Amino acid sequence: MDKLLLRMEGISKAFPGVQALDEASLNVYAGEVMALLGENGAGKSTMMKVLTGVYQKDAGTITLDGQEVTFHNARQAQQGGVAIIHQELNLVPGLRVYENVFLGQELRGRLGLDRAGMVARTGELLARMRVKIDPRQRVRELSIAQQQMVEIAKALLLDARVIVMDEPTDALPDEEVDSLFSVIDELRQQGKAIVYISHRLDEIFRICDRATVLRDGRFMGEMPVSQLTMDSLIQMLVGRPLDQHFPYASPRASEVALAVDGLTSHPVKDISFTLHTGEVLGVTGLVGAGRTELAQALFGLRPWQAGSATLQGAPYHPKSPREAIARGLYYMTEDRKRNGLVMGMDVRANITLSSLRALRGRLGLDLKQERRRVAAYIEDLRIKTPSMRQRARNLSGGNQQKVVLSRALMTRPRVLILDEPTRGIDVGAKQEIYQLILDLKAQGTAVMMISSEMQEVLGMSDRLLVLHEGRLMGQIARDSASQEKIMGLILGPGSAQGAGEATA
Amino acid sequence: MKKNRPLVLGLLALVLGGALTVAAVVASQRFSNVLLISRATRLSLLQREHGQGALATLLFTHSYWVILLGLALLTLGFYLLHRHNLQSERGARLSRLLLNDYRPLVILLAATLVFSALSSRFLTVGNFTNILKQISHYAILAAGVYFAILLGGIDISVGSVLAFSGASAALIIARMPDSPWSAPLAVLAALLVGLIGGFFNGFFIARFSLQPMIVTLASLSIFRGATLVLIGGAAVSIAGTRYAGASLFNALGQQTLLGGYLPVPILIMAAVYLVVWYLLNRTAFGRHMYAIGGNEEAALLSGINVVRTKLLAYTASGLMAGIAGIIITARVASATPTAGQSYEMDAIAAVVIGGTSLRGGEGRVLYTIVGALIIGMLNNIQTLVGVDSYYQTIIKGGVILLAVLLDARSQRK
Structure with missing residues (x-):
C-alpha cells in the first residue's frame, strides 16, 4: 500500500486562448486504482496526453518510480512503462488476438515468425488476467470487453506499470462491465498502478481506491473513495451542490401517439406496444438486444418483414427517415460523432438541417428567420458556443448533444426516440437533458428513451420495455419497476440466478 | 528585442528573397526571352551577348540557383513572420485565419505582388x-x-x-x-x-x-x-x-x-x-x-x-x-x-x-x-x-x- 509510483506535479499546459491545465497534479500508487475525474473540458485528457507525450507540458514535473521522466511520444511512454487504453480501441479487427498483441514486436523463429511462441505467451498474459479468450481467435469476433482485454494484454506484454483507462465502460454493455472490473481487480493485486477515467460515478465507488478531481484545469483534491459520498463527489466535480435525483412528474391523461403491432424487422421479432402522448417510455436491454434496431425500423431505416403500426391514428410504415420525420417521428442516434452531427458545419446549419423546408422564403432560404430560430434554441437549451457560426466539432460533448436535440425539436416531433441521450456527457449537461425530456413530456410529446444506464431508465420512465434477443420480454410500470426485476428480464428466460448475481 | 527577432529576420528574408528573384529574372531577360533554357543555349547566348554587365552575366549564368534561393528566402521570410505571429494570441489567430480561412485570397494577393514585380506587362x-x-x-x-x-x-x-x-x-x-x-x-x-x-x-x-x-x-x-x-x-x-x-x-x-x-x-x-x-x-x-x-x-x-x-x-x-x-x-x-x-x-x-x-x-x-x-x-x-x-x-x-x-x-x- 501507499507506494507512490507516478507523480505528476504542478503540470501546466496552455493552448491559444485556453489554459487547459493550471498546475494540476496527480499521484498514482502501485496496487491501486486512481479515479481521474472532472467534467468535460476539466483537463483529464490533456493531463493524460501530457503524460504520454502527445503534448509537451509548459511547466511541472513527472516522476516515475522516483525518477524524473519526459516522454516525447506514445512509444517512449510505452517503453517507460506507461500504457493507455483509449476509448476507441487500437486493434486490427481482421487479425488474430496474438497477432494484435505482438503487433510491431513479433517474435521471430528460425522460419519466419514464431507463431507457437506468440500464442503461448498471449495465452499466459490472458491467463494472468483470468480471462478465457482463445489467442487464435480473430479480434472482430470478440465482444468489446474482450477487445479491451486484448488491449490490456498488449500493455502487459510491454511490462506496463501504469495503465490508463479512458472511459473503458462507455461502449460496454452492463453485463460486460463486471468482467472488465474483475480484470482491473486482478491487475491491482499484481501491483499495477491504474488511472481510471469515467463519467459514470457509480463505477468510481465500485472499483476505485482513490479519486483525484480536476476542475477547469486545476487540481481540486485527492481523496480515498471510502471517505466520499455521491453528493460530496458531485459537489467537488461541479463546484456546486447538484440535485442528482432524476426529475420526474407523472404523466397527464393522454391518448395513444404510436401503436406498434407485431413488428418484425430482423433482428427485431414480433414486438407490440403503445406509446402515449406526454409519456416517457424507457427501452432497455443488453447491447444487441435489438433496441437500436427497433428504433431504426420505426424511423424507416430497416425494412419490416411483418407487423403494422399507427401514428396518431393513421397507418404508419415509413420507407425513409425523410418520411418518418414528415409524419412527426424523430430518432436521435446514440452516436452523435458518427451519425448525429455534421462536424464541419456550424451550429446553425446543424440545428436547421432537418427543417429547411420550413425556412423556405421567397428567394431561397430565409436566413433571417433561421438566425432568429437558432438563437432561440441556443438560449432555451443553454448551448454554450461563442457564436452560431462555430463549427460543431469545436463544441464539448454535452453541447453537441444539445445541438442534435435542437435539430430534432425543430421538426416539432409528436414522437421522439432518444437513443442513449446522455452517453459521454458530463453531470451538469445530463441534468439539463433530463429536465428537457421532462419539459417535452409536459408539452405532450411522446418520448421513447433507449438507455443502458439502469438508474437513468428507472428514474426517467413512466413505463419500461425490456428487450432480449430482439423480443419484448415484458412491460413494467414505473411503480413496480426495480433493478432486480429489470435485470431478470434483461438476461432473458431461465436466468433467475443471473439476475441475483447482477444485482448483488 | 529578442521577441522581435523573427519579425526583423523575416522581413529581411522577404526583401532579400524578393530582390534576388526579381533581379535574376530581369537580368535573364536581357539575354533571352525564355527563362528556363538548356545549358548549351545559355552558353551560346552568353557568348553572343557578352556586352552585358558583369552582375547581369553572373545572375544569368546562375539564374536557376538564384531564383531557387530567392524563393527559398521568401518562404523562410513568411515562415518567420508566422513564428512571430505565434508569440501572441492575437497574432496566432491572425496567422491561422490567413493560412486557413483566407488562404486562397492570400495566395492570390501574394502572387499578384510577385508577378507584378516580375513583369511590367502583368498588372494591366x-x-x-x-x-x-x-x-x-x-x-x-x-x-x-x-x-x-x-x-x-x-x-x-x-x-x-x-x-x-x-x-x-x-x-x-x-x-x-x-x-x-x-x-x-x-x-x-x-x-x-x-x-x-x-x-x-x-x-x-x-x-x-x-x-x-x-x-x-x-x-x-x-x-x-x-x-x-x-x-x-x-x-x-x-x-x-x-x-x-x-x-x-x-x-x-x-x-x-x-x-x-x-x-x-x-x-x-x-x-x-x-x-x-x-x-x-x-x-x-x-x-x-x-x-x-x-x-x-x-x-x-x-x-x-x-x-x-x-x-x-x-x-x-x-x-x-x-x-x-x-x-x-x-x-x-x-x-x-x-x-x-x-x-x-x-x-x-x-x-x-x-x-x-x-x-x-x-x-x-x-x-x-x-x-x-x-x-x-x-x-x-x-x-x-x-x-x-x-x-x-x-x-x-x-x-x-x-x-x-x-x-x-x-x-x-
Whole structure:
C-alpha cells in the first residue's frame, strides 16, 4: 500500500486562448486504482496526453518510480512503462488476438515468425488476467470487453506499470462491465498502478481506491473513495451542490401517439406496444438486444418483414427517415460523432438541417428567420458556443448533444426516440437533458428513451420495455419497476440466478 | 528585442528573397526571352551577348540557383513572420485565419505582388481580361467539379463530356447550313448532352453507391469514345460564313461587350458562379450537399434525400461541362475529338487550390474561381517571362502538390 509510483506535479499546459491545465497534479500508487475525474473540458485528457507525450507540458514535473521522466511520444511512454487504453480501441479487427498483441514486436523463429511462441505467451498474459479468450481467435469476433482485454494484454506484454483507462465502460454493455472490473481487480493485486477515467460515478465507488478531481484545469483534491459520498463527489466535480435525483412528474391523461403491432424487422421479432402522448417510455436491454434496431425500423431505416403500426391514428410504415420525420417521428442516434452531427458545419446549419423546408422564403432560404430560430434554441437549451457560426466539432460533448436535440425539436416531433441521450456527457449537461425530456413530456410529446444506464431508465420512465434477443420480454410500470426485476428480464428466460448475481 | 527577432529576420528574408528573384529574372531577360533554357543555349547566348554587365552575366549564368534561393528566402521570410505571429494570441489567430480561412485570397494577393514585380506587362487591364477569358472554360468546369468534391467524391469525366457536347453542337451547325435556328438548337443540344452525361454519372454513383472515381473514369472513356464515333478523327470546322448559325454561335466564345472589355465567356462564367453560389448558400439543396459531404449518414438520418441530392449534383456537373463545351467550340469555331483532354486536371486543381477539402463537406465555391484565377495567372506570368511550356506543366504539378499539402496541414489540429 501507499507506494507512490507516478507523480505528476504542478503540470501546466496552455493552448491559444485556453489554459487547459493550471498546475494540476496527480499521484498514482502501485496496487491501486486512481479515479481521474472532472467534467468535460476539466483537463483529464490533456493531463493524460501530457503524460504520454502527445503534448509537451509548459511547466511541472513527472516522476516515475522516483525518477524524473519526459516522454516525447506514445512509444517512449510505452517503453517507460506507461500504457493507455483509449476509448476507441487500437486493434486490427481482421487479425488474430496474438497477432494484435505482438503487433510491431513479433517474435521471430528460425522460419519466419514464431507463431507457437506468440500464442503461448498471449495465452499466459490472458491467463494472468483470468480471462478465457482463445489467442487464435480473430479480434472482430470478440465482444468489446474482450477487445479491451486484448488491449490490456498488449500493455502487459510491454511490462506496463501504469495503465490508463479512458472511459473503458462507455461502449460496454452492463453485463460486460463486471468482467472488465474483475480484470482491473486482478491487475491491482499484481501491483499495477491504474488511472481510471469515467463519467459514470457509480463505477468510481465500485472499483476505485482513490479519486483525484480536476476542475477547469486545476487540481481540486485527492481523496480515498471510502471517505466520499455521491453528493460530496458531485459537489467537488461541479463546484456546486447538484440535485442528482432524476426529475420526474407523472404523466397527464393522454391518448395513444404510436401503436406498434407485431413488428418484425430482423433482428427485431414480433414486438407490440403503445406509446402515449406526454409519456416517457424507457427501452432497455443488453447491447444487441435489438433496441437500436427497433428504433431504426420505426424511423424507416430497416425494412419490416411483418407487423403494422399507427401514428396518431393513421397507418404508419415509413420507407425513409425523410418520411418518418414528415409524419412527426424523430430518432436521435446514440452516436452523435458518427451519425448525429455534421462536424464541419456550424451550429446553425446543424440545428436547421432537418427543417429547411420550413425556412423556405421567397428567394431561397430565409436566413433571417433561421438566425432568429437558432438563437432561440441556443438560449432555451443553454448551448454554450461563442457564436452560431462555430463549427460543431469545436463544441464539448454535452453541447453537441444539445445541438442534435435542437435539430430534432425543430421538426416539432409528436414522437421522439432518444437513443442513449446522455452517453459521454458530463453531470451538469445530463441534468439539463433530463429536465428537457421532462419539459417535452409536459408539452405532450411522446418520448421513447433507449438507455443502458439502469438508474437513468428507472428514474426517467413512466413505463419500461425490456428487450432480449430482439423480443419484448415484458412491460413494467414505473411503480413496480426495480433493478432486480429489470435485470431478470434483461438476461432473458431461465436466468433467475443471473439476475441475483447482477444485482448483488 | 529578442521577441522581435523573427519579425526583423523575416522581413529581411522577404526583401532579400524578393530582390534576388526579381533581379535574376530581369537580368535573364536581357539575354533571352525564355527563362528556363538548356545549358548549351545559355552558353551560346552568353557568348553572343557578352556586352552585358558583369552582375547581369553572373545572375544569368546562375539564374536557376538564384531564383531557387530567392524563393527559398521568401518562404523562410513568411515562415518567420508566422513564428512571430505565434508569440501572441492575437497574432496566432491572425496567422491561422490567413493560412486557413483566407488562404486562397492570400495566395492570390501574394502572387499578384510577385508577378507584378516580375513583369511590367502583368498588372494591366488588358492582361487581366485575357487571363479571365483563358480561365473561363475550366473555371466553369471547376464549378461542377466543386459539387462532386463537396460531396466527398470527384468527377474526372468533365473533359470528355465537354468534348461530346461541343461536337454535338458543331455537328448541328454544320448539318443545318441554311437555317439560322441551328445556333439555339446547337446550344440546347450541348446543354442536353451535358445533362445526360452528368445524369449518367450521378445515376451509378448515387443509385448504386459506386466509387465516383471509378464511375467517372469509365464515363471519361465512354464519352471520349462517343465523341470519336460522332465526328471521327478529324475536326468539325464551323468557321467562316458558310453556315447560317455559325456567327451567332461563335459569338458565345468570341464576342466582346462594353467596348471590347467584356468578352462573353467571362460574362457566362460570372453568371454560372452567381447561380452556383446562390444554390450552395441560399437553398436547401446547397445545405444538403454540405451535409452529405460532411457526414452522409447523419444527413440521411436528418431526413435528407441523399440519393436525389447526389444525382442532382453530378447532373449539374455535367451541365457545366456542356456550357464549357459551347464556349470552347465557339471560341475556336471548331470541334475536335481531343477537345477538353486533361481539362479535368485544371478544374480539380482550381478546386483544390481554392481550399476545398478533398474529404468533402467543407469549402467555398467563390474560392474555386480564385483557384482558377491563380492557375491562370501562373500560366500567364510564365508565358510573359518566358518559361518553356514543358517546364510550365511541371510547375503546375508542383503547385497542386503544394495546395494539397497545405490542405492536409490545416486539417491537422
